[in-house]
Amino acid sequence: MLRRQLIAATAAGLAVPAALRAQPAWRPERPVTLIVPWAAGGSTDQMARIVAAELEAPLGQRVVVVNQPGASGSIGTRNALEAPKDGLTWAAGAAVDVGCYKVLGLLDTQLADWNLFFAVANVNVLVANPQSGFRDFGAALEALKTRGQGIGIATAGVSSAGHNMMEALRAATQLQYRHATYDGGNPAMIATVSGETQLGAVLLVEAAEMIRARRLVPLAVQAENPVTLAAQGNVAAIEIPSVRRWLPNIPAPLNYFGIWSPKGVPANVVQTMTTLWTNTIANSQRLKDYANSRAALFTPLSGQAAHDEAWKMVRQTAWLYFDGGKAQVSPETLGIARL
The missing domain is CATH 3.40.190.150 (Bordetella uptake gene, domain 1)
Known part of the structure; x- marks a missing residue:
């Protein structure tokens, strides 16, 4: 459709x-x-x-x-x-x-x-540093609800796609987070890879290569349905679940x-x-x-x-x-x- x-x-x-x-x-x-x-x-x-x-x-x-x-x-x-x-x-x-x-x-x-x-047209994704301990969106969501102010989330700044995603999640769940702003999606993604922040909210196009390299853990996309990152070289296709698995009514334009x-x-x-x-x-x-x-x-x-x-x-x-x-x-x- x-x-x-x-x-x-x-x-x-x-x-x-x-x-x-x-x-x-x-x-x-x-x-x-x-x-x-x-x-x-x-x-x-x-x-x-x-x-x-x-x-x-x-x-x-x-x-x-x-x-x-x-x-x-x-x-x-x-x-x-x-x-x-x-x-x-x-x-x-x-x-x-x-x-x-x-x-x-x-x-x-x-x-x-x-x-x-x-x-x-791009979709937003919430990613985690592999050392953060977060392996799925549900665990990250519970952590953000209980101790969100202590969890840094990298985005490209106010009005960026990642910030918009986090604000949509906050409006739907009343979670909290420490907003770490950068001058673009690539610096925000690198900050999450390096461990400056535990989580990053960026566009999937920005995080795709680091996800394939297992330098980032994809937790969920802000999309109506799961999104598949195509296979590349010897890396198999990766299906990333939709945030709607946990939050059915969240907007996904x-x-x-x-x-x-x-x-x-x-x-x-x-x-x-x-x-x-x-x-x-x-x-x-x-x-x-x-x-x-x-x-x-x-x-x-x-x-x-x-x-x-x-x-x-x-x-x-x-x-x-x-x-x-x-x-x-x-x-x-x-x-x-x-x-």
Whole structure:
């Protein structure tokens, strides 16, 4: 069912509106900058570098990935928002971040302010350092309920996917935890591997290789069903249980990742990128292989379909922040209705 919905959304999202088709093609005269507002090696960085490489040939220009981490991704995103609106500066990341920055008081922007182009959808995973003693999610859950303030959990910071997962768990169970923030999913994952923290809440794409190497123990994914990490080399496939085995009603919306430019860039920039999403990104074997190897979903969406799909997680997450006392602005005042 999920894949059928994604196929329908993809078809709608890759349709080029008639008003855009009338525009002359965009051919950038200088290299295009793609700002990754997180540290190198994380989920956004992984995706962005593949997308950049795929776009260079059809654009006829280099697409330079620049890491600008800080303030939960809002610094790099702000730089893209405030850059000249000529199509030469883009941002990358998770759409839910852009949709919730204003709620958190981090950046005065919302999802509707951007031209959205998605490549993959990721799932969150709770992982444990092998020396922590945690071997399944149930044991970790009980520990967090009874002595959570003494248990460090590494995430990529406030508004990150891992933090969102922990806030969803806290709202469902009233557990507590000591939040250890890092400048990206990769540093958070490394902190858990090294033993700086007992647990890490990150994206599965970030933890996949360390799970295969048995440097991390996967406890549960925030997904409707168990997720299988594909076999690789002499490492067998690994099935990771869904958190819904223990918490049947916890939300599990898809977390869409991609690139975006602010509204106000020339129409032919949007037209050209929409066409490239249809002809290049939607047929990218590199992105398909990346998604398959790291248990992500390949979701080449753009336009209104991208906005509508991402909006589901924005609504859930914005109110999660509000109910948890972390919002600076009420989602209701921003037109974000409670689910």
